[in-house]
Amino acid sequence: MNPSGTNQKVAVGVESSGVEVNVQGSNGQGKKGTLTPRNSNWKPPACWYEPRITPKELKGTIEGLEKMPGFFGIGPTFAQVYKTIFQTHKYDDYNMKKQGKGQFWVAVVNKNRKDEPEAQSCNRLPFWVDEGETPDEPLAISSKILAEYAYDELPVPDTDITMNPSGKQTVNLDTWIWLDKARFKPVSAKASLSSIGLSATTTAKPVSLTIEPGTQDAKVHPASGECRIAADGSIGTPYSDDKKNQAPPCGVTYLRATNQTGPHPLKATVTWEISWTSSDGDGGALPTGTYGDTTDVTVGEVQSINR
Structure with a gap:
């Protein structure tokens, strides 16, 4: 035996x-998604x-x-x-x-x-x-283990993008994409073990939105597909009529209709930089995390366009 x-x-x-966990900065939305570390060899304990x-x-x-x-x-x-x-x-x-x-x-x-x-x-x-x-x-509990555990508890919001035009898209017509900056702010989770008076706070900060159009018959804006967060916290720019002759700073242009292929799975992924601090003065960075959602996009073709 x-x-x-x-x-x-x-x-x-x-x-x-x-261990007790308290989350902050979820904007009343509660916990939505779980971050996926970009480093595939790393996981929380x-x-x-x-x-x-x-x-x-x-x-x-x-x-x-x-x-x-x-x-x-x-x-x-x-x-x-x-x-x-x-x-x-x-x-x-x-x-x-x-x-x-x-x-x-x-x-x-x-x-x-x-x-x-x-x-x-x-x-x-x-x-x-x-x-x-x-x-x-x-593997004895430490401030870093608490911080890594809190990584899994970060209340990241769903990646709900706004598109213009909304709904069905049109061949060769730029689609503007942006995120609601009021929702995409730093969020944190604090893990505490009161029996030994130890705690750690892990914070996720959004830094960019990556667009994958779901087909090779498309071009993304910017060409890298990565829309960086601006100084004011915005990701992408909302469309307005005065921008109709401009290329979107964040978006996609579909080059072929989906009549035969079915809708394209447009994936929008937010990248979050992760850092941590603790009650014992330790701290640092943890692997960058991502979380995204997919939207089915139907693309039509017309002879003339009025916007």
Whole structure:
């Protein structure tokens, strides 16, 4: 029997974290999307360790297994294994003499990533850490882990673009595209673990909108397809009649009708730069994130155009 296996870990630990998250800057919209890191090799942590159990609580949990046989009567068997570890082998009577002088740290799982294989990488049994000390464990909770966890909680809005003309588009007629700058402002999420007085705030700042027309029979404006955010916070420029002879600073021109191909999936993706600060003075940058939505665009062809 391997006492560090998943079932055993759950029996003497907890899966839900004590971390609390508060979001700011969602403009009353609530949490909409989840950012995708541009760095495909990076993800927020799937699990970590945090202080959660006192000696009395651990003793009560393990001794309680003796009274709860569970599946196939294995409760007492697990209890005996744990008692060997925490009562006599590694600790003396569950470290009861240190009650109030520290806690056992346990593995917890990021609720957003509980189904990922990485969520099983925190497979240590509860381990003791004296009050005020930092455990020698790379996945022990830290301000950076809190900041990375908050990354998943950032309340980024849906990428609802405005187009002119709206609705059906016309071959060779410029389509102006812009975003409501009142919605696309910096947003943040603060993750806190009150038991150790540690918190981190992660902030996402919109920097550009990327347009992908969904077909090669189109040209984008600018040619890169990336519309940078202006100094006033706007992304793209709303169309007005006095601009009818100008090319849009952000937009697309379709060159062929969709009569045979069906609508084009125009994808609009906002890029967000991510930074973080913390209560212990640490901070820095996290991988840039993106979030986008797709709009089906139908393109028609006419002989004359009045705008």
